[in-house]
Amino acid sequence: MKYLLVAFLTGALLSGCAMPLRGTGDLGVIIERAEGRMQIVETTGMTQLATVDGLGDLSHASVVFSRDGRFAYVFGRDGGLSRVDLLQARVTHRVMQAGNSIGGAITQDGRVVAAQNYAPGGIKLFDAATLEPLADIPAIGMDRKRSKVVGLADLPGQRLAASLFESGEIWLIDIKDPRNPQITRMRAGREPYDGLVTPDGRWYVAGLFGEDGLALVDLWQSPPEARRILSGYGRGTEPLPVYKMPHLRGWAMAQGMAWLPAIGRHEVLVADAAQGWKESARVALAGQPVFVMARPDARQVWVNFAFPDNGTVQVIDTATRQVVRTMHPCRGVLHMEFTPKGEAVWLSCRDDNRVEVYDTATFTRLATLPADNPSGIFFTVRAQRFGM
Template identity: 30%
Template sequence: MKRLLLVPLLWANVAHGTPAEDYRQYCEQCHGLNRIGATGPALLPESLGRIKPDEVRQVIRDGRPASQMAGFAAQLDSARIDGLVDFLQQPPASPPTWDAQAIRASHTVLADLSQLPTTPQHHADPLNLFVVVESGDHHMDILDGDTFNVLDRFPTHFAVHGGPKFPPDGRFVYFASRDGWISQYDLHNLKLIAETRVGLNTRNLAVSKDGRWVLAGNYLPGNLVLLDARDLSLVKILDTGSRVSAVYTAPPRDSFIVALKDLNEVWELAYADAQPRFEPRRIQAQDVLDDFSFSPDYRQLVATSRKAGGGQVIDLDSGAVVTDIPLAGMPHLGSGTYWRRDGHWVFATPNISKGQISVIDLNTWALIKQIPTLGPGFFMRSHVNSRYVWSDVFFGPDNDAIHLIDKQTLEISHTLRPVPGKTAAHVEFTRDGRYVLLSIWATDGALIVYDSQTLKEVKRLPMNKPSGKYNVGNKIEFAEGTSH
């Protein structure tokens, strides 16, 4: 179909009060032509995937407090609001695109790196800083991990998505937003350096072990976008023919590993060469493997697989299936963690449909134990100096609880309820493992700092839905117990 020719006709056909006309009149100035976003976020089916239609309806009717999004109850009756809710769930009449030209045009350099000092311009330990994402009002905090004072707080693009990532020296932090904005922030100078919009709907990013490349994975368009880590300028676009679920860096392999949503393949992009070609090595799989974790040496991949009825272990060099691990419910292997127990590596994974944690031996891949919990969980974290693995109960009536599992006995030793009735989730340790930072996921939420030995509260910082927190040292060392 020749869409361009249709445009004048479409304009003629939109009668006053149709959802398309209401969008143009009331929404487009902020949400953009073709709904790809402008000052307001993108409103495409992919963007709204995690939001229930009832919430979309309520936002249009009542707006969002403390934001540019005002309610439209006075202008639009409920039938017209319902019309808009349906309209936003459908793809736009002409499919939105985002090509190399659009990426280059979006690229903004905000500070000249050559003019900035190359040493920390603050007194905190640069390897014990925390980057904290406040998802309630789309801000980021840079926290001193020794004093727990906030060194900087700045606005981000709408909905930071996936974990922020660091180069090996920890100077910068790179992060992605739901609508495809990649940002580079200088942790020495506490300044934003550059931004590029790489897509319309982005999952996450990874930084190469040598700190030279930033790779972003997109749902829309389904591709990978490679940027130069010095200033986020575009290097290459790789079409995947599939939505990209996630990208990872595999330090011992000098490569990126890519999880795909619509193909029975896992991709590897090597970057060891001085001028890497970034030609994908396509590892064939028997199933869609879009949620996975790695063995500590990155030789093997542990993926959630429906066909395997749980998990499947794949050898990354040969591509062969090592074994299936039957696990009931919906294990979320991507947010599992590993540690040493009696000299063996073990791996534990939460389950997003069942209140249980599965512990697996990383040598034999045998299931060692199923630990019953108060409900399905999402995040698990530990530290080499911690006796416990901290695991949240993310779903269900006990989502205010946190289990502390003894790493040796595999029993729940403590269950904390930091703020009864409010979701407690996502912990991260200081670099030395002495303190644990935990989030209360509420608009009037908080970051709570615990002594990891005595379990006493040390400090509480009020925050607006502090969804994730990331310790620079633990991340750049790919420390045991943290997320990768």
């Protein structure tokens, strides 16, 4: 009888909660960049659940998630790092850790959050549960100059990878002891501007803004070294003006190929990872690509563009390597995010103050959600992937 009473009371208490019980697997966030605020949304019903304010300057915000998907770590441009409970829709911890920050990462075991900073250039490590500072790593290159840090990504083995823009280096950082990180330094090329990790955690690729090509590190190789790939893609032609930097973090690995935005080109480059990352094809596009993102089943790659073509989205069929759909969903498409199994894609429409949800099979609009200057859209499925 005692156990029945406890079960009854527990059920009564839960049924009376203002916030219904839910898992975190279909949750996500939408950054409202102008208001220092984010929406918490769910993808199954395509609805907004709550808003969270007080997140600072979100003009270049990014988000990573705890292993269980409950907590979002929001990196603000003003150097703010906020830990948000998605189930309670509140900020649990917040620190001002730098003067200018553009993103971060969370380690493989979910215990350490890392922030990559422009000013001062460097990486800071924090306890994921409390945001207690653990280590401060100045980004001082082999040239003894301090650099902006870009392309920070988590790796297998409790490691991080990062690129130093001015110094032209790639760093691998072992943080098994997060209070005493160990750094391996490699020369990469001129001005690495972003970086990515393949889904299997083997390869780190950094784009080079100062020259054609990319830098590639085989993370299984010991000792590791950076080598150049795709170094001839722009040779002999005048590059177009770059209105917005491509984002390698929103890249695509599909059909065994890497689909990468080309700096100063209206093209996506296709590289064969199994054949030494050699160029396999190019796909001509409507403008300068920013995000090149694969649907989870890898059959489609969706591309958005820099100004003046940022109201356009194109879809590439990865089997035929042809553009199969050109859409004009709204003005200022800043970001795209697929639902966990890819039946839908969410598009942030900054200049129209809304988010559009599209069926990826039929290209029909499924829902529209109001949002104030939306930019990044991040779903909790990212918690289970390297480099996200």
